[in-house]
Amino acid sequence: MADKYTMPRLDFESPLVAALFEIERLRADIGTGDTPRDTFVELHQLFDLVMSVVSARIEGNHTTVYDALDQIDDSPKSGADQLREITNIAATARFIDSLPPDAPLTHTLIREIHRRVVDGLTREGDPTPGAYRQKEVAITNSAHVPPTWVTVHAEMSALLDFANESKPLHEQMLQIAVAHHRFVWIHPFRNGNGRVSRLFTYAMMRRTIFARRGFSALNPTAVFGNDRDAYITALERADDLSDAGTVAWAEFFVRGIRDDIARLLELQRHAFVIDELVGPALESLRRDGLTSRDEHATLRAALESGVVKAGDLEEVVPGTASHRSRFIRNLRERSLLQQAEEGPRFYRLSLARGPLAPRLIRRLDALGYLPRMLSDD
Template structure:
């Protein structure tokens, strides 16, 4: 195997080793919290949208997360997306779904990678590719980069070598370094005519699933895109420094990746503290929704009750809605029609709070921002929600 797929020698006392051990310590804390699994599932749906916006934003898409929440079709809808900018985001969402539907123990293959590309560029004009799902057939250069990717003649062979490396079984303490190197080498090869950045981030998400994050219920929200969106300039700078494939450049890139993942995991672990989640995130978001006129005080009380219970029936919301059962049913129907509540998988008479879409979703995003839980690349998306 080429030396570019050897793990670099790392001093045991280095920052990289310290970050890697901290990631493993934090990973051990995942799944041990008090937040109900269904609430984590709602958060995952919200985070997957946020990360899709971030991935598109890194490539220059200016759609705000608020626009995505309000303009994208409801979850599960087959309605077409006309806007090219929104289609780019929905394609990334489809890529995440494709990965989530794949057995994480299945080795990553050429077919898998090319399908990720086909999904990512499907139907796009500005950020599409003339050969979706196929490796590039011409030599390319990368704008504002000194690195020249390998000739198209060698792309398949280079990708075969990368996939051999990706599918190696690694000791737990080396898995984050393994994923970091694979991400850089993918971008270094630049296997497609366009869409390499978006596909590389999806590819690395798939690697994290292979490395065990998918086995923790509700924590598919662990997505490396948050790391890259938190410091876009640092992301590109660290990638470029590793382009000479030297141990020094590779270690610097791995430090950037693992350090960022550690910080993101720490934020996610806060979300498994149900008291923190309800008091610091959901309740303030509901209060903002009420203040905006998007919900009545009674509906706000019902949302807070449902958030604390995870799943509710009509009778559970009696403290919020005084009056007869038929009046309560009408109030619940109105909340369902407006997307404040959604039907739970338990049955048609079971409901839960909808955190992942409008009208509550934008206020959850605003509160996440104030808590410091959003990548910095979304900072310009701020607008008054009070």
């Protein structure tokens, strides 16, 4: 089993080495931007919902991202089977976010991720949620034969030992790429392996390249959703566990992560968020007659400052304090504003829910942030 986790030898002139160096350069800037933290976190939550749709779609779920926005709520137990699959993935990502970034990856954690992912599902469920498989399985449309169930626990122990190893910074992305493939290669569960492997990879990214940066980790599912066929083909090239196949898979994975980190850094720039993302979405609400001039000005003020309080809006919303209170309450009831953490009289934009969310999705798509898999939505 040790050979599976020997880091492949790399040609210094290879595209993979160049991409790894580029990631090192980019990640030095993670967490250094001026976008208000609450704004960034909520954009991350919106992006996580989109990535949950992508992860489910890779497995054959055809729910559109807009259907998910319209119908999904905060409970992982609601909705039809396809919606529940998406909600489960999103809720499990939030569960991972609640863990200490440096928490080790354990059998208990992996099985808990699986239990949450398949909870209550019919078509994409598992008869033994949260338990490694105890039967032989085959992977549809794949020549790879997963190891016998008798060795799954031992195989996963070796994988987790490797995933928890402390690697030099320049090796961490390669470590993550290898671990993702080996998880899929082991195929430890009867169903749900793809969804769990992507969340496992997300957990690895939190504890390595995003550790102690103070920002939520990049969800790597975007990489896999850009071209599902290329993703599967790249994975299959590594199934012989050779250096050449593993490097080919790692090149696919690392190039995608490099491009997504570059996009993430743009979201850290408040000017970009204002001018290119949220600002145009607010303008489209006003243009379509869904917000008045005063409402638009209020929402724009919240965008630019991150948080506003009623007293800040005297010039934007003239009149009495009670009038402004009713005005703000109306925006909150329409899920355009929400209470901020600073206190009951402080407000910020609602980005991940409400009328702004689908317009932000369209802007993210226009800016090239969304996988091609969602292009027909």
